[in-house]
Amino acid sequence: MTTTKPLTVALVGNPNAGKSTLFNALSGLRQRVGNYPGVTVEMKKGQFESAGTTFDLIDLPGTYSLAARSPDEMVAVDLLLGRRPEEPRPDVVVSIVDATNLDRHLYLTSQLLDLGEPVVVAVNMTDTAAAQGIRIDYEALARELGVPVVPLQANKGVGLDALTRTILTTAGTEPPRGPTFPVEFEKEVAALQAELGGAVPGVLVRRLLLDVGGYVEQWLVGTHGDGLKTQLAEARGRLAAAGCAVPGVEARTRFGWVRHAVAAAVTKPAVRPVTWTDRIDKVLTHRVWGTLVFFALMFGVFQALFVGAEPLMNRIEEGFGFIGKAVEGVMPSGPLRSLIVDGVIGGVGGVIVFLPQIMILFGFVAVLEDCGYMARAAFLMDRLMSKCGLSGKSFIPMLSSVACAIPGIMSTRVIENRRDRLATILVAPLMSCSARLPVYSLLTAAFLPVRSDDHPDGYAWWVPGVVLFAMYMIGFVTAPLVALLLKRTLLRGATPVFVMELPAYKRPTLRAVVRRMVEAGWAFVRRAGTVIFAAMVLIWAALYFPTADPNGVPYEDRLQLIEQKKADAEARLVELPAEPEDARKEAEEAVAAADAERNAVNGEWKRNSYLGRVGHALEPVVAPLGWDWRIGTAALASFPAREVIVGMLGMLYDVGEDTGEDGTALQEAMRKEWAGGPGGKYPVPVALSIMVFVALCMQCVSTLAVMRRETGSWRWPAFTFVYMTGLAYVGALVTFQVGRLVADAMG
Amino acid sequence: MLLPLDMLRAGEWAEVEEVSGQPAWVGRLAELGIRQGSRLQVVQPGSPCLLNVAGCKLCLRPGECSQILVRPVDSVPAAV
Numbered sequence: 001m002t003t004t005k006p007l008t009v010a011l012v013g014n015p016n017a018g019k020s021t022l023f024n025a026l027s028g029l030r031q032r033v034g035n036y037p038g039v040t041v042e043m044k045k046g047q048f049e050s051a052g053t054t055f056d057l058i059d060l061p062g063t064y065s066l067a068a069r070s071p072d073e074m075v076a077v078d079l080l081l082g083r084r085p086e087e088p089r090p091d092v093v094v095s096i097v098d099a100t101n102l103d104r105h106l107y108l109t110s111q112l113l114d115l116g117e118p119v120v121v122a123v124n125m126t127d128t129a130a131a132q133g134i135r136i137d138y139e140a141l142a143r144e145l146g147v148p149v150v151p152l153q154a155n156k157g158v159g160l161d162a163l164t165r166t167i168l169t170t171a172g173t174e175p176p177r178g179p180t181f182p183v184e185f186e187k188e189v190a191a192l193q194a195e196l197g198g199a200v201p202g203v204l205v206r207r208l209l210l211d212v213g214g215y216v217e218q219w220l221v222g223t224h225g226d227g228l229k230t231q232l233a234e235a236r237g238r239l240a241a242a243g244c245a246v247p248g249v250e251a252r253t254r255f256g257w258v259r260h261a262v263a264a265a266v267t268k269p270a271v272r273p274v275t276w277t278d279r280i281d282k283v284l285t286h287r288v289w290g291t292l293v294f295f296a297l298m299f300g301v302f303q304a305l306f307v308g309a310e311p312l313m314n315r316i317e318e319g320f321g322f323i324g325k326a327v328e329g330v331m332p333s334g335p336l337r338s339l340i341v342d343g344v345i346g347g348v349g350g351v352i353v354f355l356p357q358i359m360i361l362f363g364f365v366a367v368l369e370d371c372g373y374m375a376r377a378a379f380l381m382d383r384l385m386s387k388c389g390l391s392g393k394s395f396i397p398m399l400s401s402v403a404c405a406i407p408g409i410m411s412t413r414v415i416e417n418r419r420d421r422l423a424t425i426l427v428a429p430l431m432s433c434s435a436r437l438p439v440y441s442l443l444t445a446a447f448l449p450v451r452s453d454d455h456p457d458g459y460a461w462w463v464p465g466v467v468l469f470a471m472y473m474i475g476f477v478t479a480p481l482v483a484l485l486l487k488r489t490l491l492r493g494a495t496p497v498f499v500m501e502l503p504a505y506k507r508p509t510l511r512a513v514v515r516r517m518v519e520a521g522w523a524f525v526r527r528a529g530t531v532i533f534a535a536m537v538l539i540w541a542a543l544y545f546p547t548a549d550p551n552g553v554p555y556e557d558r559l560q561l562i563e564q565k566k567a568d569a570e571a572r573l574v575e576l577p578a579e580p581e582d583a584r585k586e587a588e589e590a591v592a593a594a595d596a597e598r599n600a601v602n603g604e605w606k607r608n609s610y611l612g613r614v615g616h617a618l619e620p621v622v623a624p625l626g627w628d629w630r631i632g633t634a635a636l637a638s639f640p641a642r643e644v645i646v647g648m649l650g651m652l653y654d655v656g657e658d659t660g661e662d663g664t665a666l667q668e669a670m671r672k673e674w675a676g677g678p679g680g681k682y683p684v685p686v687a688l689s690i691m692v693f694v695a696l697c698m699q700c701v702s703t704l705a706v707m708r709r710e711t712g713s714w715r716w717p718a719f720t721f722v723y724m725t726g727l728a729y730v731g732a733l734v735t736f737q738v739g740r741l742v743a744d745a746m747g
Numbered sequence: 748m749l750l751p752l753d754m755l756r757a758g759e760w761a762e763v764e765e766v767s768g769q770p771a772w773v774g775r776l777a778e779l780g781i782r783q784g785s786r787l788q789v790v791q792p793g794s795p796c797l798l799n800v801a802g803c804k805l806c807l808r809p810g811e812c813s814q815i816l817v818r819p820v821d822s823v824p825a826a827v
Contacts, residue, residue, distance in 0.1 A: 065775075104801060212769075214771065246770065248773070250774070277804075379797070382795050382808070383793075502804035502806060
């Protein structure tokens, strides 16, 4: 058999028609994701071979119609017409429809027939239709529609061969003709076509006339001027006068055509049987029971994110720590070793460590979405979310962000409305993520300790809990408020129509779920990972250079000397007999002194580094927050990843990176250093001010990288960075100043 | 008798008489099967409400429902 040129096939269908299932069944593992500049949509592309021909498959996003209202929706239309430079025009368009709901799904099919390309109709879920007593005469349907029809059970792989054979025989045939519109309408289309010339395909001229205020209108009025606008208004006026006003004429014509075809080919039971979906929905969409089930489920997801991911994350961190140590052992000290250990290995570890959470969340999202529950959850949460200008679909991404904003932002793909999706992405990092937790708990333990024998001047037992709760509340309250503000200002626009279909429940397949998990993980590593990695290396360099102290002695040499001293003292300690206690004590003191000296040199190094110098310069800026330049530098150094702030504070206060579980060493060092400054007088307001800053600040390069990936530009991450940093500064300022007043009032 | 859709109670059937509002929104609803002459049932009223349109479950917000004028009918039509 001869190999001919590859056949480009586009898959188009309503959401829930089983399009992705068919795509996966056909293309197997040979898939990749196509990105298109300027839009947020992604299209999957796959390849397979059959009968000696290569099939290039494009999976278009699920849609109810070709009436494009945004650039995102227009991409699909342009792809189908071969108007995108990245893809060839499809040879065959496969319209996938749900056998249980042909009346609705064939509406889109009728629009596809206008494209002027060969169309094959794939009727999916024929088994479910049969179970409901729906009988379909496929030959009659093909005759009525004027295109080949193939019955399918995509989830079981039934009918795939017939489909590929039909695609092969249909390629290159005469394109079908869609339903005939009233003569008045066709006359107006012809007039407009003459005006616009051949550069605009006929199907787009129809859309121009039909979709009032749609994307095609905006685009063509933009290129052809306002004259076209007047012309359009006149044409629409004439159509209305003739009794075929847009957009009603399209629905009437197409649905009339669909009804005619369905009547000839489909027999339905007189009474629609009560399906399993109806019975399950009685509980799951119930205001009380449904909400209870939803929260129980969310709790489970959450628990899995926190508890399930933690051992894996610890294992990953340990693993990278181990590799770092091993490399440290075999390489001579110097910039290269530091770059590899702290920059490269630390940077890669900082990327990989997010994978467990991302993959677990996406496993859940895949199951919930594939079985049809996600729409129910959005239905239940819509009332709550509509209060902050969003829809129910924003709830799960926002809640997931409490574990980690990265998977949360990635899961906003379920929100079709672009403005809603952007608003959700922009506020998701305000939710208190799990990386903030260690900062809160360490600072609370250090500055608001519970009263005990060790801390006679401690606080009541409930204080740490209340502080932690308050920190989480900051996110829960600020995020919806900012979302509301964004929707009223920057992302203002016509309130999106909230119409959502609740699809029939289906059993998710393990393969599809695993595929989604792997895809999400891979997408994160490949595209966000590089940016995170670069940022990690950058901050490493800012903290590493210059490598010598003002006297020109390299820090590495000084550290080596100290290590030598410590090793000597330790060796002495081993050799010394237990008896002369003074000598032992002396050696022990020498070891402790060496440790302190090492911490001091490390601290000096960080303080004199480029980042430390910037921190010094910024001292006047952070002074109103009650911070000294050390806290400022630590906050600066933790912009790539907020969890490093505690270790960084430890280093800058010469107590070493490991501040211990309760941070007592850090606390003492800070108290001592603060004695002269504002911190000495107001330790609690300063600690709270740091915590509020961490709660509100965008200190996570990974989140920014994912945002840039999901929104397709640096504009939105930059905006988020600026607004969150501003918010954090103001929040910390208010916290410290109010705290100071309260502390003064309390004496 | 014409009613806004959000006035219907759970389980009631109605025939759509008129859908008003922005053309884009009217078009979108028509694509989903809510257009003049189609029959629907209110499965669960409230915000948002749940409708059964030709065997499909759709949910809509009440503000949007009130733009849909319907004529209540007694029972399930034969051809749904």
